[in-house]
Amino acid sequence: MDPALPAALRAAIDLALEGQGGGGLAQRAGRISEGYRQGRASSVLVRDGSDALAYALTRTPATYAATRRALEELRVLRPGFAPLSLLDAGAGPGGGGWAAVDAFASLSACTRLDHSPAFLALAETLSAHGPAVLSGASRLQADLADPGLAPPEADLVLAAYALTEVGPGRLDEVVGRLWSATRGIFLVIEPGTPEGWRRGLQVRALLAAGGGRIVGPCPHAGPCGLSAPDWCHFAQRLPRSRGHRLAKGAEAPFEDEKFFWIAAERPGAQAGPGPARIIAPPRAGKAGVRLRLCQPDGRVEDVEVTRRDRATFARARRLGWGDAFRRPEDQ
Numbered sequence: 194m195d196p197a198l199p200a201a202l203r204a205a206i207d208l209a210l211e212g213q214g215g216g217g218l219a220q221r222a223g224r225i226s227e228g229y230r231q232g233r234a235s236s237v238l239v240r241d242g243s244d245a246l247a248y249a250l251t252r253t254p255a256t257y258a259a260t261r262r263a264l265e266e267l268r269v270l271r272p273g274f275a276p277l278s279l280l281d282a283g284a285g286p287g288g289g290g291w292a293a294v295d296a297f298a299s300l301s302a303c304t305r306l307d308h309s310p311a312f313l314a315l316a317e318t319l320s321a322h323g324p325a326v327l328s329g330a331s332r333l334q335a336d337l338a339d340p341g342l343a344p345p346e347a348d349l350v351l352a353a354y355a356l357t358e359v360g361p362g363r364l365d366e367v368v369g370r371l372w373s374a375t376r377g378i379f380l381v382i383e384p385g386t387p388e389g390w391r392r393g394l395q396v397r398a399l400l401a402a403g404g405g406r407i408v409g410p411c412p413h414a415g416p417c418g419l420s421a422p423d424w425c426h427f428a429q430r431l432p433r434s435r436g437h438r439l440a441k442g443a444e445a446p447f448e449d450e451k452f453f454w455i456a457a458e459r460p461g462a463q464a465g466p467g468p469a470r471i472i473a474p475p476r477a478g479k480a481g482v483r484l485r486l487c488q489p490d491g492r493v494e495d496v497e498v499t500r501r502d503r504a505t506f507a508r509a510r511r512l513g514w515g516d517a518f519r520r521p522e523d524q
């Protein structure tokens with residue numbers, strides 16, 4: 194899996210940036226990033242096409258990487274899942290669709306839903322020369338919180354960094370609406386903050402109550418074994434382009450995007466107990482490697498895989514934070 198933006202999307206962003214003043218864009222990007230950190234919504238922060246482009250330059254590489262990683266975990270958990278249609282809810286500049294197409298070559302139809310005309314227009318510009326499923330995507334300008342909204346059904350429904358912007362009082366109805374539109378799997382990506390995790394757990398409970406079966410990252414459907422101040426989240430490393438570094442005033446050639454994901458499926462789709470998941474960075478030592486695992490029975494457990502346990506160690510040493518963990522004898 195490559196967490197970097199596909200070359201065609203990067204080139205489309207670069208093309209859209211031509212003619213935009215670098216300084217002005219850096220200012221916009223700074224204002225938008227700061228606003229998101231303070232918990233403000235896109236509707237306040239992204240007012241026109243230039244703001245949307247500043248988001249695409251500074252945030253899309255990271256939200257793409259996190260979404261692509263969660264989709265990769267889905268592929269591991271459900272190797273037979275081959276969605277034909279995608280609903281990208283709160284699509285923004287459309288990075289989620291690019292990640293989904295990269296993960297699932299089976300996709301042949303896509304609907305982007307967003308209430309922001311600026312984001313929808315930019316998503317169309319950026320995908321104009323992209324894969325046919327994206328250049329021909331349907332556009333739905335709509336408010337997820339609208340009680341009259343019946344989103345089009347899709348095999349894969351994605352809400353990446355979008356439920357964050359739905360008020361807590363509206364979360365259950367919005368999740369219910371998107372779950373109703375889900376024929377296969379509903380995937381939610383949230384920022385990897387304590388608040389994003391708490392919202393993810395709320396979504397998990399709502400989906401389970403609505404008859405959904407949790408696909409991941411949790412290998413079980415019981416209560417979460419973590420409690421504050423601990424929280425479940427993952428990290429995806431991604432390269433930073435020169436333009437991105439300039440816009441963010443950042444030095445390092447990479448960044449680590451922290452995120453949380455939750456996915457549920459319609460019962461009847463293929464099932465099976467989930468594998469344990471590594472929920473913290475593995476710690477390598479002389480004797481072996483130490484893994485913090487969320488176990489299929491709901492326990493959170495620190496497990497030492499020693500070098501003496503050769504087959505398991507050979508596997509464990511290649512794994513990272515967020516990966517599924519199976520002992521060779523469990524397969």
Ligand SMILES: C[S@@+](CC[C@H](N)C(=O)[O-])C[C@H]1O[C@@H](n2cnc3c(N)ncnc32)[C@H](O)[C@@H]1O
Pocket residue numbers: 235236252253256257282283284285286287288289306307308309312335336337338352353354355358359
């Ligand atoms: C932080 S951006 C995420 C964009 C994209 N999914 C990504 O991962 O980069 C949140 C998006 O959700 C959209 N959004 C927020 N609340 C919405 C609502 N009530 N109805 C429709 N779209 C909404 C915003 O316009 C924005 O495009």
